[in-house]
Amino acid sequence: MKKLVVLFGLLVPSLVLAAGGSNVHLDKADIDRTDQPSLQRGAQLFMNYCLGCHQTQYQRYQRTFEDIGVPLDLGQENLQLTGEKVGDYMKSAIPKEAAAKWFGAPPPDLTLVARVRGADWLYTYLRSFYVDPNRPFGVNNKVFPDVGMPHVLQELQGVPYDQHEERMIDGQMQSVYVGIKADGTGMLSADEYDAAVLDLVNYLVYLGEPARLEAESIGRWVLVFILVLFVFVYLLKKDYWRDVH
Incomplete structure (x- = not known):
């Protein structure tokens, strides 16, 4: 029964899109x-x-x-x-x-x-x-x-x-x-x-x-933040490991 429910859930979007469709x-x-x-x-x-x-x-x-x-x-x-x-x-x-x-x-x-x-x-x-x-x-x-x-x-x-x-x-x-x-x-x-x-x-x-435009704008700033954070994390890692041979 669970498999049938999952299968139905996967098929519903396709059925909705196909309803009333044509090859135009x-x-x-x-x-x-x-x-x-x-x-x-x-x-x-x-x-x-x-x-x-x-x-x-x-x-x-x-x-x-x-x-x-x-x-x-x-x-x-x-x-x-x-x-x-x-x-x-x-x-x-x-x-x-x-x-x-x-x-x-x-x-x-x-x-x-x-x-x-x-x-x-x-x-x-x-x-x-x-x-x-x-x-x-x-x-x-x-x-x-x-x-x-x-x-x-x-x-x-x-x-x-x-x-x-x-x-x-x-x-x-x-x-x-x-x-x-x-x-x-x-x-x-x-x-x-x-x-x-x-x-x-x-x-x-x-x-x-x-909210699509707002989400895209926030997403760009998040990527910038991650990039800047990566630089500081990399520098911190080098500082931690500089005495390790």
């Missing part, structure tokens, strides 16, 4: 955790388009505002949209039972989604919705086929369509998938939409490890 090439997300303007734009997108259904229940508003360089009063005025206190956890107001009924399952908490899925997966996923009349919300996703989530960023991107071209392959004309293209009705251009998604992914990566 993942685009590189060139995120920068030190880019505070990017994190601020990402936080604004998250609060406006994601927090209505998803939540990050292990992160507080105050911690987020302080880390990404947003004054508390401005954060409360512009990023806290449902009247919570600045010290509250970032929870969704949607009832779990209703969400399960509407979407087939309660929307997952996104605090650690970047650590589970990876930045490249999220960046590609949010740019891979396309029109599919057979789905409940009228859209599907290349990275996560048959996902039960609407395309919440559609007003920014426009209506995205699955693009195919007729090409000669082995002497026969065949329909070849060439990508996804929006119809131009969105608030952003294609490049602007990609940049906005990158900001949102950058923010989600920050949420997964809010």
Whole structure:
């Protein structure tokens, strides 16, 4: 029984990553955790388009505002949209039972989604919705086929369509998938939409490890301390052993 429990524990992360997966090439997300303007734009997108259904229940508003360089009063005025206190956890107001009924399952908490899925997966996923009349919300996703989530960023991107071209392959004309293209009705251009998604992914990566930059900074100083300490320890060792032949 113990062996089975250990085996299950080792398999769970792989199963989570594989769920909803596909063989679609993942685009590189060139995120920068030190880019505070990017994190601020990402936080604004998250609060406006994601927090209505998803939540990050292990992160507080105050911690987020302080880390990404947003004054508390401005954060409360512009990023806290449902009247919570600045010290509250970032929870969704949607009832779990209703969400399960509407979407087939309660929307997952996104605090650690970047650590589970990876930045490249999220960046590609949010740019891979396309029109599919057979789905409940009228859209599907290349990275996560048959996902039960609407395309919440559609007003920014426009209506995205699955693009195919007729090409000669082995002497026969065949329909070849060439990508996804929006119809131009969105608030952003294609490049602007990609940049906005990158900001949102950058923010989600920050949420997964809010203390990452601080830990890296402390780690560098620890290495410097160890190096200096090594010099003194070496000199002390030489002094202890100088009369030993």
